[in-house]
Amino acid sequence: MKKAFELFFSFFKIGAFTLGGGYAMLSMVEKAVVDQKKWIPNDEFWDMIAVVQSLPGVFAVNTALYVGHRVAGTKGAFAAMLGAIIPSITIILLLATVFREYRDQPVVERIFKGIRPCVVALILAPSLRMIKSAKVTWKTAIIPIATVFLIWWCKTSPAYVILAAIAGSLIYALIIRRKTRDAGVNPPDPLSRGSGPASRVPKSRSQKEEEAKP
Amino acid sequence: MIYLQLLWVFVKIGVLGFGGGYAMLSLIQHEVVDHYAWMTTTDFADMVAISQMTPGPISINLATYVGYTTAGFGGSLLASFALCLPSIIMVYFILKLFMSKKNNALMTNTLKGLKPAIAGLIFAAGLSMMNTQNFVDFGRGQYNISVIICVLAFVASYFFKANPILLIVLSGVVGFFAY
Numbered sequence: 001m002k003k004a005f006e007l008f009f010s011f012f013k014i015g016a017f018t019l020g021g022g023y024a025m026l027s028m029v030e031k032a033v034v035d036q037k038k039w040i041p042n043d044e045f046w047d048m049i050a051v052v053q054s055l056p057g058v059f060a061v062n063t064a065l066y067v068g069h070r071v072a073g074t075k076g077a078f079a080a081m082l083g084a085i086i087p088s089i090t091i092i093l094l095l096a097t098v099f100r101e102y103r104d105q106p107v108v109e110r111i112f113k114g115i116r117p118c119v120v121a122l123i124l125a126p127s128l129r130m131i132k133s134a135k136v137t138w139k140t141a142i143i144p145i146a147t148v149f150l151i152w153w154c155k156t157s158p159a160y161v162i163l164a165a166i167a168g169s170l171i172y173a174l175i176i177r178r179k180t181r182d183a184g185v186n187p188p189d190p191l192s193r194g195s196g197p198a199s200r201v202p203k204s205r206s207q208k209e210e211e212a213k214p
Numbered sequence: 215m216i217y218l219q220l221l222w223v224f225v226k227i228g229v230l231g232f233g234g235g236y237a238m239l240s241l242i243q244h245e246v247v248d249h250y251a252w253m254t255t256t257d258f259a260d261m262v263a264i265s266q267m268t269p270g271p272i273s274i275n276l277a278t279y280v281g282y283t284t285a286g287f288g289g290s291l292l293a294s295f296a297l298c299l300p301s302i303i304m305v306y307f308i309l310k311l312f313m314s315k316k317n318n319a320l321m322t323n324t325l326k327g328l329k330p331a332i333a334g335l336i337f338a339a340g341l342s343m344m345n346t347q348n349f350v351d352f353g354r355g356q357y358n359i360s361v362i363i364c365v366l367a368f369v370a371s372y373f374f375k376a377n378p379i380l381l382i383v384l385s386g387v388v389g390f391f392a393y
Contacts, residue, residue: 019269019379051318054325056232057301060271065305077305081298088270089294092278093287095264100283103260107390114389115382116259116348117360120340121367122266122378126236127336129372134329147334151240152341155248158240161335162230169327173320 003072004079006037011064011083025060029067039071060084216285217292219250224277224296232325233332235272240339242276252284256347266378273297350393359392 010032018025026049034045048070052062061081068080102108131144147165150156223245231238239262246252253261265275274294281293346352349360363385370376 015270017269019267054321055301055304056230057228057304058231058238058271058273058297059234061274061298062301062304065301069305077302081302085270085274085294085298088268088274089278089290091268091270092264092275093282093290095268096279096282096290099260099264110393111386111390112256112260112263113350113360113393114363114385114387115263116256116343116350117364118367118381118385119259119262119266120343120348121364122371122381123236123239123262123340123343124337125368125371127333127340130333130336131330134326134333136330136333140330143330144334144337147331148338148341151244151335151338157249158244158335158338159226159230161331162232162241165328165331166232166324169324169331170320172327173323176323177320 001075004068004075007068007071007076008079008083010037011068011080012087015060015084016087025063029063033067033071040067217289220281220285220289220293221296223250224293225299227273227277228297228300231273232328233335236336236339237332238273240335240342242273242280243339243342246276246280252280254347255343255345259343259348263382266382359388363388 011029014025014028014032018028030042030045033039034042040048048066049063052066053059055062061084064080064084065077068076068078070076072079103112136144143165147161150161151158227238227241227245230241243258247255247258261276261279262272265272268275274297277293277297278290281290285292349364351358351360367376367381367385370381371378
């Protein structure tokens with residue numbers, strides 16, 4: 001029970017003070033869970049993050065659930081999850097009441113008229129960066145282009161597009177698995193560092209220091 | 215009825231929300247703005263801006279706000295909980311399945327294939343917000359300050375990785391003086 005409380009407060013602090021989304025949160029979670037409380041060994045933590053990253057849903061919530069579950073079972077999972085989301089819910093509820101009151105004020109309206117085009121840019125920029133990091137070639141460029149066309153032009157529900165994309169890439173992944181098996185090569189272990197999602201995860205401080213050493 | 219709709223919409227978003235907060239924007243936008251019209255496109259843009267400037271996940275913030283505006287305090291809790299529900303179920307069932315090495319390789323490769331589609335999804339969310347509600351002076355024979363803000367913010371964010379909060383504050387200041 002004590003651990004559940006500690007988990008709640010650790011994730012509450014993280015939820016209340018991290019700006020900039022899920023990945024900014026990771027180093028704070030690592031500091032709390034791995035460095036300070038020593039609940040989970042460093043290696044296991046990053047292996048777990050690699051798996052959690054590929055799951056759907058809110059990344060911060062998934063992380064809280066897995067860390068909580070690993071440290072203190074069901075109680076821990078719920079304590080950590082509530083800790084992670086209660087600050088956001090409280091802040092937004094407070095802001096929503098204030099915002100509805102003042103949004104028709106001409107001053108507020110003027111400020112938001114300037115902010116809206118900026119938000120559009122802030123959404124477009126990471127999507128292009130993602131295309132770059134996914135190493136999209138001229139051949140595979142059809143995938144993002146078709147996605148944009150379907151959702152933006154045809155107004156297809158993104159849900160169907162995601163399901164179709166999952167089906168397509170699952171078939172692709174199964175073909176890769178069969179090929180590697182036929183060739184008699186062991187498939188690369190995605191959990192080992194340097195390949196798979198683990199390499200996309202920002203490295204821990206201690207790892208970075210190790211790499212910096214000659 | 216509204217509670218059931220909120221539950222259904224946000225559980226769906228929780229199940230299909232691959233690829234992080236921005237990737238969920240497209241799903242949320244389609245359901246909340248286009249399909250159910252719980253929010254206008256300007257509301258949506260404002261909430262994304264507010265989510266950027268406040269701590270916490272963007273999707274939880276949007277769920278709370280949508281729930282609150284459509285069904286009050288209870289609605290806000292329900293929508294946020296619905297968004298987390300698939301994750302809670304996954305902790306118990308899916309994790310054991312995917313922690314095995316064999317299945318994990320399959321999952322990693324599937325996700326690699328999914329990435330270009332997710333990028334397209336996010337781009338479409340941005341494109342759908344390019345309208346005259348969000349770009350108020352577009353096509354009115356004026357200086358098109360909104361387009362200038364958008365282009366400058368894009369360059370600053372894409373090429374120079376500028377802090378999004380700083381960009382939002384700056385464009386708010388520009389908006390205050392320009393409009």
